[in-house]
Amino acid sequence: MSLDIPWVEKYRPKSFDEIVSQSIAINRLREFLKTPNMPHMIFTGPAGTGKTSTALIIAKNFLETKDLDTNLLELNASDTVRIDFVRNVLKNFVNQNLIKNGSLKFVILDESDNIPGQVQQALRRIIEKASYNVKFILLCNYINRIIDPIISRCAVFRFVNLAKENIVERLKFIAEKEKLKIAPEISEEFFNLLFFISGGDLRKGINTLQMSVSLELLENLDLDEILKISGFLDKKTLNDLIQALKKKDFIEAREIVDTIESFDSRNFIRQLLEVLPQLKIEPEKIIEIRSYIGEIDYRISQGADENIQVSALLANILENIKS
Ligand SMILES: Nc1ncnc2c1ncn2[C@@H]1O[C@H](COP(=O)(O)OP(=O)(O)O)[C@@H](O)[C@H]1O
Ligand SMILES: [Mg+2]
CATH class of the missing domain: 1.20.272.10 (Zinc Finger, Delta Prime; domain 3)
Structure with a gap:
């Protein structure tokens, strides 16, 4: 069992086959990625459903590992609050000469629905002017908070909440990999509890599992404490x-x-x-x-x-x- 790396990173899906529940989006994506000069993308849906993982899989699919540093830019909405950041960092990245002919560049923009409207306008102009080999992948929870001129330049993929059995299955898979000892008499109740706490957000489920282990709550069968620490009533x-x-x-x-x-x-x-x-x-x-x-x-x-x-x-x- 290792606790030094966050399990959400350790168990981040590395290929489309590992992404559970999102068959509609993933099947469309498999076809979409074959189209010549594919448009930019928006992944929309609730937290912890696989949007970031999918975006990273795509970038890593098109880029060689050694080019990831230079050809992949990951940004968060808070980076873009300052409009000059968008102007400078993003513009530089988009306009930089490409190292190799024909290789793509990716900009993954997380929480893009939290970007203020004015900055979205600046972003829109950058997207419009970007060369064909720069692909934007915008991630958001609420697509209605993204301005229309951006939406109309992107293919939209919807991510849905994960079903209970998928969440429980993935958590059990991680528990097995980490060789966790879960007493059989609480196992069922424990995974039900993790699902309840997750509210359909697998990241929350995995984090709660890791926290339960690191605080030794699992050994003491202290399910009430897990509830309390997660902000629920025991x-x-x-x-x-x-x-x-x-x-x-x-x-x-x-x-x-x-x-x-x-x-x-x-x-x-x-x-x-x-x-x-x-x-x-x-x-x-x-x-x-x-x-x-x-x-x-x-x-x-x-x-x-x-x-x-x-x-x-x-x-x-x-x-x-x-x-
Ligand atoms: N559909 C999924 N299939 C497999 N694992 C998932 C899925 N959704 C989320 N996860 C797990 O939850 C963590 C967070 O997922 P992430 O892709 O960052 O979600 P989002 O970007 O939608 O909030 C990942 O590390 C992964 O382990
Ligand atoms: Mg994300």
């Missing part, structure tokens, strides 16, 4: 909260929430969604609450005060519990 606290909700005791429910260390409102909301069926609520009210939860999640993502939103949600649930 089983007992969650159960206390369910009891308080059943009693329609808002103050107590709120107090329980306040005791949570490293509170993460979005994780909390996901856990609440899971326990809704345990509460006495009419099915049609459950639907209303779910849609309200969607609204709250959106508000929080837009910067609304977490405390107020969580209180509003607890109150909304309490109102709908049958006495």
Whole structure:
């Protein structure tokens, strides 16, 4: 077992065959890469679904290892916040003479949906002027935050959330490679827990697996601690909260929430969604609450005060519990 390298790097897929779940995007890509003078690309989809891995596989497929330093530029949105960076570094890279005739250059631009609109305009001009042997691969979670003139110059590939069995399978594969000793009596529960924490994000799943090992939580079978460290309520606290909700005791429910260390409102909301069926609520009210939860999640993502939103949600649930 090795803990010195992050497992997300160690187990990053090295070929298309290792990319799981994304058969639509990958099959299209296999064909696409054969087209002469292929356009630039956008990979869009949730975190931890294989976008960066796929982009790196493509670059390494076209470039020789010794040319990777000179012909591959990996940038993050935060690098591009300064417009002069885009102007200088990117322009230089794009315009540099090529070492070898005919060899391609790749620019992988991560989090490109976080690039401010004005900088995207500058980027667009660079993309337009770039020579045919420079290929841009833009990675993003939300393609609607990328300006149309860029989208229209790219082929778009959609990455989807990984299914539970794929996540669990990959985590078990890593556990086996690392020769982890997982007691058979908790194995099932442990991998279910990792999937729950991952929320479909394999990176999160792998990181939680590695963290559980490095903190020796696995040896002590301490699944509750894994939940807590990952920003979720442990089983007992969650159960206390369910009891308080059943009693329609808002103050107590709120107090329980306040005791949570490293509170993460979005994780909390996901856990609440899971326990809704345990509460006495009419099915049609459950639907209303779910849609309200969607609204709250959106508000929080837009910067609304977490405390107020969580209180509003607890109150909304309490109102709908049958006495
Ligand atoms: N579809 C996938 N198939 C195999 N491994 C994956 C996949 N998606 C993510 N991973 C794993 O999760 C880690 C993060 O993946 P990455 O490609 O960086 O995701 P993204 O760029 O979409 O956030 C990788 O190191 C890899 O081990
Ligand atoms: Mg990525």
